[in-house]
Structures are given as C-alpha cells and as structure tokens.
Amino acid sequence: MRAGGAGSLHTMNRRQLVDETGFAYSWWYTWPDEHLNYMRVRARTHGNFFFSLFITGFRWARNNVEHPGWFSWLFRPLSWTYLFFAKRKLTSPQTRSLITSSRTALTMWEGVREKKWSFLSPPGQLRDQGVRTGRYKVFIDSEEDPAVEAVDGAIYNEDLAVAVADEIEGPRMTFLHWSVVGRVGLAAW
Structure with missing residues (x-):
C-alpha cells in the first residue's frame, strides 16, 4: 500500500485538486x-x-x-x-512540489498490474490527537468517479490508522486510489 496527499484527489470537475486554479x-x-x-x-x-x-x-x-x-x-x-x-x-512551485511528487507516485502505480498496490490519499482535513472511533467511510477516487467527499472531508490519524490496518489485513482496494473520511469533533484536541 502506498500513501500520498489530498492533492491527488479528484474534484467535482474531474481535475485533481492540485490542478485547481490557485491551489493551495x-x-x-x-x-x-x-x-x-x-x-x-x-x-x-x-x-x-x-x-x-x-x-x-x-x-x-x-x-x-x-x-x-x-x-x-x-x-x-x-x-x-x-x-x-x-x-x-x-501557490509557489516550492510549496506545491511535495504535493505534485505524491501525484507522480500515484501516476507511476496506476498502470502497474504485475504487483499488487493500492494508493491512499488522506482527506483534505487530516488531524492528529483525535479520538479513535474505528468508524470511517471509504471513497474510491478516479477521474470518472471523483471522491469529492474526501476533498473537503476530515479524519483523525487514529481512524486513518484503523483504515490502513483493515486494508492490510483484508485487501479490498487493490489497484485503486482511495480515501477515507470519519467523524471529527473539535472537542477532542
């Protein structure tokens, strides 16, 4: 399993977030x-x-x-x-370089079928020091069917870790670009 950033998620207009005008x-x-x-x-x-x-x-x-x-x-x-x-x-190239590098990694994997892979892009509002609920919703992202909910969605690192562990233990996202969203309450931090 590979992990990138939210910049490679597709938006409503079927473009990757990093390609939106004026990103970030x-x-x-x-x-x-x-x-x-x-x-x-x-x-x-x-x-x-x-x-x-x-x-x-x-x-x-x-x-x-x-x-x-x-x-x-x-x-x-x-x-x-x-x-x-x-x-x-x-919007400077230096700021965007890490985001575009993550997208390059996704692009390299998308055509590969000889080795199993999945690519996780966390939602736009990833937070640490949260409450682990163990509940999350998975969104598969592609240009044809964008994971719009994940672009502005949120999740705590603790629930993201549960999603990663679940995927490693029982792979369901092989050859897919995916994201997860969970409940985030601000009282926890």
Missing part, C-alpha cells in the same frame, strides 16, 4: 475557521512558530475581508496585502 491558496481560503485554528495550534505544538503565525494572519485577513466589522475598513488594505503575500507563498 484557493483551498485554504474555503477551510472553516475551526480547521485553521486547529492547524495553528498544531503548528505551534510542533515548534513551528512561523507557520502558526502565518495561519493566524491568513485567518485574520480572510475574515476581515469576508466578514467586515465596524472598523474593518481601516484594516482592509493590510488584509488584502497579507492575502496577496499568502497567495504567492501557497
């Missing part, structure tokens, strides 16, 4: 505040202060533009400037 900025922009808060906390917990600060600024600037308050017009130029900076960082 456009994807981050649609994430709920709860997920951005989660990412900020996890970045800080893992010692990445700059990334935590970047996420904080991104969330503030997006919310200032999307949900203007009484004084938000004063900060609007700063918000647009920050979002411009964030878009340049999130």
